[in-house]
Amino acid sequence: MTEFVMRPIARVESSLRERTDAPRQGDEGAPDAWIVFDDSVRAALADIAAGDEVILITWFDRADRDVQKVHPRGDTSRPATGVFSTRSPDRPNPLGLHRVTVLAVDDLRVQVNNLEALDGTPIVDVKPVLGDISDR
Amino acid sequence: MTEFVMRPIARVESSLRERTDAPRQGDEGAPDAWIVFDDSVRAALADIAAGDEVILITWFDRADRDVQKVHPRGDTSRPATGVFSTRSPDRPNPLGLHRVTVLAVDDLRVQVNNLEALDGTPIVDVKPVLGDISDR
Numbered sequence A, B: 001m002t003e004f005v006m007r008p009i010a011r012v013e014s015s016l017r018e019r020t021d022a023p024r025q026g027d028e029g030a031p032d033a034w035i036v037f038d039d040s041v042r043a044a045l046a047d048i049a050a051g052d053e054v055i056l057i058t059w060f061d062r063a064d065r066d067v068q069k070v071h072p073r074g075d076t077s078r079p080a081t082g083v084f085s086t087r088s089p090d091r092p093n094p095l096g097l098h099r100v101t102v103l104a105v106d107d108l109r110v111q112v113n114n115l116e117a118l119d120g121t122p123i124v125d126v127k128p129v130l131g132d133i134s135d136r
Helices: A039-045 B039-045
Strands: A004-006 A010-013 A033-037 A053-059 A095-106 A109-112 A122-128 B004-006 B010-013 B033-037 B053-059 B095-106 B109-112 B122-128
Touching: A033 A039, A095 B122, A122 B095, B033 B039
Parallel strands: none
Antiparallel strands: A004 B004, A010 A033, A010 A122, A033 A109, A053 A095, A053 A122, A095 A109, B010 B033, B010 B122, B033 B109, B053 B095, B053 B122, B095 B109
C-alpha cells in the first residue's frame, strides 16, 4: 500500500512530561501549553489570533502502533475494545485530536488552554472549529 | 526535522469523483459513502456499529502541500487567509476531518452518511465523537 509522509509543523511545550502525568482528555484538567511553530509555516499561521477555537492534530510519537484493542481508559474491568472505538493514543496511525482555545500569539509561539499532549509532542495540522454553515 | 510515515487503513468508495463535484463540507449536501477497510486493521474495527458517531481522518491525496494561503471557500472577494485558519485541503499535511454517522457495517465495509471526500481517498484513522465526561 502507498505510504504518506508527514512533516511536523510545530512542537508542544508543556509541563506534562510522561504519559502517566497526562489526563485522559484535555477537558479533564489539562494545563495551558505553548505551541512553537516552524518558521517554514509562518504564512499558514498568519491569521491565528487569541480567542480562536481550533483543533490541533498531534502525532503521538510515543505510541505503540501495533495495538488494535485496549481496555477503555485503562480500566481492565471494561472489555477490550477495538481502538477505532476509543481515543487511545496506541493505534495504527497515532494521530490525536485536541480542541483548544488560543490564549495568546507571540510570533511563532501560540499559547492554548487544556492541552493533554506531552512536552515535545509534534503537531501536524491546525484547523478551525467549524461554526454554523452561515458563518463559513 | 523528523518525518512520520502513515499507512492508509481504508479507502472511500463514493459517487464523488472530482474536487469540483464535492461540497465544501459534509453537512452541505454530501452523499452517503462506503469505507472499505484493510484486513490488517480488522481487530481495531471490531466494535464499530451502526449508529456510532465517528470522526474519519482522511489524507487528501490530491492536495497541493505547498499552499499556505487561500481565499476561503474559493471566494476571491475574501482576503487570502493562512490555511491553518481554514479547512482547505491544500495545506502542509493534507489531513481532513469528517464527522459522520455509521449507517451499516458489513464485515470490512462501513457505510456512513454525509461524506464529502472523493472516491479513492485514503482514510488514516477513525475515532469516536466524545460525549460527556461521565459517558467515557
